[in-house]
Every structure is written in C-alpha cells, then in structure tokens.
Amino acid sequence: MTAFRDLSQHILDIAENGTKAGATLLHITITEDLDADRLTITLRDNGSGMDAEMVRRVTDPWVTTRTTRKVGLGIPFLKQTAEMCGGHFAIQSQLGQGTTTEAAFQHSHIDRPPLGDLIGTLICIVVGYPALDLLYQHQVDGREFTLDTREIREVLGADVPLSDPEVLGFLRGTLVEGLRDIQA
Amino acid sequence: MKSLEELRKIKERALERRQLSGEGAQARVVVAMGTCGIAAGARDTMSAILRHLEEKDITDVVVTQTGCLGLCEYEPIVQVQVSDADMVTYGKIDSARARTLIDKHVVGREPVADWQIKRG
Numbered sequence: 042m043t044a045f046r047d048l049s050q051h052i053l054d055i056a057e058n059g060t061k062a063g064a065t066l067l068h069i070t071i072t073e074d075l076d077a078d079r080l081t082i083t084l085r086d087n088g089s090g091m092d093a094e095m096v097r098r099v100t101d102p103w104v105t106t107r108t109t110r111k112v113g114l115g116i117p118f119l120k121q122t123a124e125m126c127g128g129h130f131a132i133q134s135q136l137g138q139g140t141t142t143e144a145a146f147q148h149s150h151i152d153r154p155p156l157g158d159l160i161g162t163l164i165c166i167v168v169g170y171p172a173l174d175l176l177y178q179h180q181v182d183g184r185e186f187t188l189d190t191r192e193i194r195e196v197l198g199a200d201v202p203l204s205d206p207e208v209l210g211f212l213r214g215t216l217v218e219g220l221r222d223i224q225a
Numbered sequence: 226m227k228s229l230e231e232l233r234k235i236k237e238r239a240l241e242r243r244q245l246s247g248e249g250a251q252a253r254v255v256v257a258m259g260t261c262g263i264a265a266g267a268r269d270t271m272s273a274i275l276r277h278l279e280e281k282d283i284t285d286v287v288v289t290q291t292g293c294l295g296l297c298e299y300e301p302i303v304q305v306q307v308s309d310a311d312m313v314t315y316g317k318i319d320s321a322r323a324r325t326l327i328d329k330h331v332v333g334r335e336p337v338a339d340w341q342i343k344r345g
Contacts, residue, residue: 045264054260054263057263115260161269165268168290170289196232197232197236201236204288206279207235208232210279
C-alpha cells in the first residue's frame with residue numbers, strides 16, 4: 042500500500058511518470074498563498090501525454106501503463122488527499138501535448154501532508170533523469186524562487202553534467218538559500 | 226540564485242578533474258524510484274548515495290533512477306555495476322546500507338552477498 046509521508050514524494054512520483062512518457066522538460070510550480078489559505082502544486086511535462094480515456098483511468102487505482110505490476114496508486118492517493126483537505130485535483134492531457142497535473146489544498150488543513158524534503162526530491166529529479174530539464178518555481182505570498190536547469194546547463198556546457206558532485210553541492214546550496222529566503 | 230560566476234569556477238574545476246581521471250565512469254548505480262520505491266524510502270537512499278559520493282569526492286560514478294522493477298517487496302532497490310561486471314541488484318537498501326554499499330562494492334569492488342536479491 043502506498044504510504045507517502047509528504048507531498049514532495051508525490052512530486053517525485055509524478056515526475057517519474059513524466060519521464061516514462063518521454064518528457065524532456067518538467068515545469069513544477071508550488072504556490073503558497075497564506076491569505077487565501079491555499080497551497081497549489083502544478084507539474085507540467087512535455088511527454089507523450091494521454092488520451093481522455095487514459096486520463097480517466099489513471100485516477101482509478103486499478104489501472105497503469107506499467108506491465109511489471111498491475112496497480113498504480115500514486116495519483117489516486119494524491120487526488121484523495123487533495124479532496125480530503127478542502128482542495129481539488131485535476132489532470133489535463135492530450136496525446137502528443139504532454140500532461141499537466143494540479144493538486145490544491147487548504148494550506149492550514151489538519152490532514153494536509155507537509156511538503157517535506159523538497160530539496161531531496163528536486164535533487165533526485167535533476168540527477169536521476171539526465172535527459173530531463175527542470176524549471177522549478179516556488180512562491181510564498183508573492184515572494185518567488187526560480188531554478189531553471191537549462192540556465193545552469195548553459196554555463197556548464199556539454200562536458201560537465203548536472204550530477205557532478207560539486208555542481209550538486211552548488212544546486213543544493215542554491216535551493217537551501219532560495220527556499221529559506223521566500224519563507225516569511 | 227547563487228552566483229553564476231561561482232558556477233563557472235566549479236565548471237573549470239570539474240573539467241580539470243575529468244582530464245586527470247580520464248573519461249568514462251568506473252561504476253553505475255541505479256536507484257528504483259517507482260511509486261513503491263518512493264514509499265519505501267528510495268529518495269532518502271538516493272540522497273544518501275549522492276551525499277556519500279560528494280563527501281568522498283568520488284566523481285567517476287554515474288547515478289541514475291529507474292521505475293518499478295516488479296520486486297516491490299524488496300524496495301528500496303539499488304543496482305550496482307562496476308566496470309564490465311554484471312549488474313548486481315540489492316534489496317532493502319536504506320541510507321546506512323547505501324553508504325556501506327558504496328564503500329564495499331563501488332570503491333572496494335566487492336559485492337555484498339547478504340543484501341543481494343536472489344531470484345528463482
């Protein structure tokens with residue numbers, strides 16, 4: 042049984058779906074609006090997308106494209122959690138057009154899981170999927186932090202990968218600083 | 226964002242290291258990051274591996290991720306391949322085991338028999 046402790050585990054799970062669908066760019070947006078008491082997480086990928094029937098079925102626990110095991114539970118659990126926490130859940134997708142997944146929550150809801158180890162999730166995405174670029178935008182009450190691996194790759198050139206240990210240290214430092222600075 | 230100037234210096238150092246060590250990775254480490262793996266703690270395993278390589282200044286290991294391998298009860302699963310040897314699949318690799326695995330199999334070139342998933 043799926044037992045994710047935090048929302049950033051769901052983000053990693055959906056990123057994995059996107060890379061399986063051949064995505065080369067993943068755009069993650071996290072918006073925390075404390076006045077409106079709202080937390081919204083959006084993941085948009087440019088992978089192969091899904092038709093309407095598949096979109097309907099991925100929110101059903103008994104459907105998956107995977108052949109190794111028949112049950113995919115990440116998405117249904119996120120949907121259930123969002124709806125349980127005064128929010129909503131939606132997937133928009135079209136074949137050849139990529140997929141957008143959005144989950145919203147009442148920010149202060151007692152049952153809302155924490156965002157958790159966001160930096161761990163982002164580092165896993167950057168290192169684990171070498172062919173994927175990540176655009177990460179996180180807003181807290183209008184203060185925004187952005188990380189775009191395309192900009193970093195441009196500086197590094199073709200011979201130094203994002204997974205180089207010293208580059209990873211730089212990325213981690215950038216994330217720690219950036220996420221701290223947007224907190225109230 | 227930390228300065229791009231700093232990133233340029235990191236790039237120069239990385240290029241120098243690559244010239245010294247010669248091209249090509251000596252080992253490949255793959256962490257299974259399907260829904261089952263994530264639920265079992267694969268993100269922490271991955272983070273521990275990356276941290277450990279950073280701390281030991283090991284730069285010739287490629288770390289990537291894969292999806293569910295159909296062995297969900299053994300998650301977190303880590304696969305290690307050193308040079309041209311066969312890939313070895315390990316089960317129930319938490320952060321502490323991950324660090325030991327890097328020391329023993331990646332650095333020491335000795336597979337850890339006890340943690341291997343035995344099939345069939």
